[in-house]
Amino acid sequence: MGEGLVEDNSKPKATFPLIMGVAMAVIGSAFQYGYNIAVVNAPADEIKDYFFGPLKQCENVTIIDLNATTAPCVVNKDHKSYRENMYSLAVAAFPFAGMIGSLLVGPVVAKFGRLGGLMINNLISVLSAICLGAAKPAGSFALIVIGRFLIGVFAGLATGVVPMYIGEISPKEWRGAIGVLNQLLITIGILVAQLFGLQSVLGTPDLWPFLLAFTCVPSILQSACFPFMPKSPRFLLIDQQKEDEARNTLVKLRGTDNVMTEMEEMRTEAAEQEAAGALSIPQLFRERTVRWQLITILLMMVAQQLSGINAVFFYSNKIFDAAGIPKGNPQDMASVAVGSVNVLMTIISVAIIERTGRKALMVWGFGQMIFWCLALTIILNLLVITKIAWISYLSIACVIGYIVGFAIGPGPIPWLITAELFRQAARPPAFMVACLVNWTCNFIVGISFPSVADFTGPYVFIGFMAVCIFITVFLAIVMPETKGKTFQEISNLFAKRNKVPGRASVTRDQSQKIPLKSMENHVEEQV
Incomplete structure (x- = not known):
């Protein structure tokens, strides 16, 4: 090959292969991750009523109505707990399976490549949708759990494969903005799930199977566009x-x-x-040249989840219950407002990340979350003391402020940074470890938040605030700026700290x- 090494100073171009590759990767995969974070929130009561029998109030006692037409109220104090525990199983199956999916990232991309990994993942999505859509006609709650498990495996794989793929096909000048598109489609998926879950759309006793099964539509679209993806x-x-x-x-x-x-x-x-x-996971932990990159990524992934973000999305209705916001339309609109702000701020992150840099957005975002966790703690404590109605709505403002901080940096950037900080040999195992840690923390928050919230009461966000304080200080001291740098230049930024x-x-x-x-x-x- 006789090509010369002449520096190309021209600006990057938005070519058709680049647009198709990035768009279909994030629409077909990242969107579904976000969609399935939030989709189980709105139709929870309808699903529990169908599989486990309805609850209603009879003289201020929670009961199960065994025969709504003729039987009197029958008190069953354990039934509500049973319903909640069974549904929590379906909710928790998603992040638990995500941990398993994250461990498959390395083997899948090694055998099938980045693009091939996306196509394999689409088969899992379709199988999940079949289980979720057939659960009601089959009268089987087990199919809900299986479907949630499968889509969790899908999401675990997607969180590793998609950032890796779009990071490797993107020009370095746009890698930050393109990387944030992954998180943007996650936030859009969350918002679409909240909108589709409204009682006026698909969140009804008859239509909730379609709400859950919709998840495979983006996979079908991505598969159809496979020939055009580079x-x-x-x-x-x-x-x-x-x-x-x-x-x-x-x-x-x-x-x-x-x-x-x-x-x-x-x-x-x-x-x-x-x-x-190529490096294996044990070799990754022993490799001195990536030591501080790995420490930085793992702490960012822990902080992203233990900052409480998925506690807000999984259990937003419970948070609003605790704040005294009425069920029904007020809570639905509050959840949609939260999702809309999440999308808007991620769009802003796409627009400014190549100007402000990754580090500034991370530090600023976690700093905002510290403030709003403290503010929400104060509001929840005031509601214990006083029953003034307007104070309860301040909790919505606090949650929205918290989302602003998360969406501008801590939400999108850890996935982007994971693709940037590692060379090719270390990238797949680094993504496996990062995704596993992220999904493990996601699972811990999802399974424990209701119990922790009951135990700590209005102080539940203090723990999240402590995590945000720690990671803000760490990133301000340790994390370098990677904006506009090649993978080799980024590696050199850590060389002195790694003592290589x-x-x-x-x-x-x-x-x-x-x-x-x-x-x-x-x-x-x-x-």
Whole structure:
């Protein structure tokens, strides 16, 4: 190959393959993750009534009406707990399976590639939708649990594969904004689930199976567009040694023949991976060159979940109950308002991330969450003391303020940063570990929040606030800015902290171009 190494200073182009790859990845996969976070909230009572019998109030005692037409009220104090516990099982199946799905990220992308992994995942989504849609006709609550488990596996895989895929096909100048699109479609999925779950739409006793089964529609759309989605050029060159195909794909993605610099960076990384080999999870933890990258990512993933965000989405109605906001339309509108703000602020994050940088948005976002956790604690305590109606609505303002802080940085950036901080050899195991930690914390919050809320009462958000304080200080001290930098430059940012030598930047002079086959010897000489 006789291509010269001339620096391409032209701006990136929004080519058709890039648009299709990014759009279909986030619409077909990230959207479903968000949709299934929130979809079980609105129709909860309808599902419990159908499978476990309805509850009603009879002289201020919770009872089960065994025969609504003729029987008198029959008191059964344990029935409400049984209903709640069984439904919690279906809710918890989603994050629990997400942990399993996260462990499949590495093997799936290694065998099928990034794009192939998305297609395999679509089969899981369709199977889940069949179970969820058939649960009511079959009269089987077990199908709800199985369907939630399958879609959890899907989401666990998606949270690893999608950021990896879109990060590898994106130009470095747009990698931040494109990476945030993953979170944007998650927030849109949450909002769509809240809207579809309204009683006036699909959240009715007759239509809730369609609400749950809708999850497969984006997968079907993504599968139909599969021929137009590009493969990852980094995977083609570094993992499969298909340099010609990688270059052709990159040319189509960038809309220019001048891709020499990017190709040379990938060749350098390919030689390093060929010399050192891909990393396993145990090797990842022992590898000094990625030590602080791994620490940073894991703490960000823990903080993202233990900051309480999914407690808000899984149990928003319970929070509003505690604040004294009436059930029905007021709570529904409050949940939709929360979802709308989540989408709006993520759109703003897309617009500003390449100007403000990743670090500023993370620190500012967690800082905002600290304030609103404290404010919500004060409001909930005031409601214990006084029953003034307007105070209860301040809780909505606090939740919305909290969402603003989360959506601007802590929501989208950890997934983007995970793709940016690691070289190709370390990226799949890093995503596996990061996703596993994220989903484990997600599961812990989902399964424990109702009990913790009952125990701590109006102080439930103090624990979340402590997590936000810790991570804000850590990121302000440790996290470097990665905006507009190549993967190699980002690795060099951590070199001093990891106590390893930095790597030389990619050469841009024709006389110093090194063929792929002789790169290994060159790397050994540099070391």
